[in-house]
Amino acid sequence: MGSPGCDRIGSTPQQFHIFIGHPCTTPDPERIWHDPADVKPSRSLLGLPELGWPDVFQPCGDGLDAEDQPCLQGAAPHGLSPTKVLDEVVYSSSSSSSSSSSSSSSSSTPSTLDGQAEEECPLEQVQMMVVGEVLKDIDTACKLLNIEADPLDWDCVHVQKWLLWTEHIYRLPQVCQMFQALTGKDLCCMSEEDFRQRSLQCGDMLYAHLDIWKSGTMLVDSFSRCMGSQGRMGVDNAWSEVVSSYPSQPIHLWQFLRELLLKPNNYSFCIRWINKEKGIFKIEDSAHVARLWGIRKNRPAMNYDKLSRSIRQYYKKGIIRKPEVSKRLVYQFVKPV
DNA sequence: AACTAGGATCCAA
């Protein structure tokens, strides 16, 4: 018996709550949610229509919600295209480093030198964080989709994965077939008008989203050149995280599940430890985990029925088992992580 | 309805 309605991606879009730019993609949730200096790029920052945060993602554990945290939203001017925003970030960082008083000279009335320092530092921090967040978002998607960060490196399959992913994140209608047999290079050569011609409804959105990815490499280059050692370290760290994360060989399901479990700030809403020491975990959102696995393996028809069958294959192999007290959706790694 | 269990088959690496 299967799980009706779960065979086709998009059949239950309301359950697919991944968002590439969610704060929880950042490794340290404590810093993110409790540090008042931390400012997240909102969807509008990226030139994308706002989604209700709770509908997009529910940060688990701390109960905080971005809508309840005005400081986490609207970090950048609205109405800018992603490229413009990123360009501004790069440009202003460049200005501020070439002449460290750039921001202060344009700022209204810094009363003291100390005041200048106070104003400059947060600006650079915010700029760096914006770039860092963009890179981390791309990193998250790269890990999940098992694709390169640079669209120029994508083959047709990678393009389809990216499209599938983007459809889900932004709840776009299915557009994959409109971009068949296109490589990443093909995509990058296309103009916004080309995108619109292929998809009147969301071509501009796809174009903008691709722009963010294309800007990733450029951002790293620019920041490496322009930022001071502290900024450079931050970006380098983000980038090294991106680069080092490319899994080149096929991933096993148990490894994938462990990956999700080891990033509770990202995925605890759909899979979490019950007892990490004993390796016991619970799948909180079976459909979501199945979709993540389907995206990872490029199997759009994946569902929990099939995923759980694969998990059960691990029983014989001694990789995963049911805990002594069997509960629904609760499994146990035989060798705890 | 959703989940669990396991047999059978197919396919790609």
Next chain:
DNA sequence: TTGGATCCTAGTT
């Protein structure tokens, strides 16, 4: 050969 996807029946919660 192996790991996983897919389809299936049957039982349980």
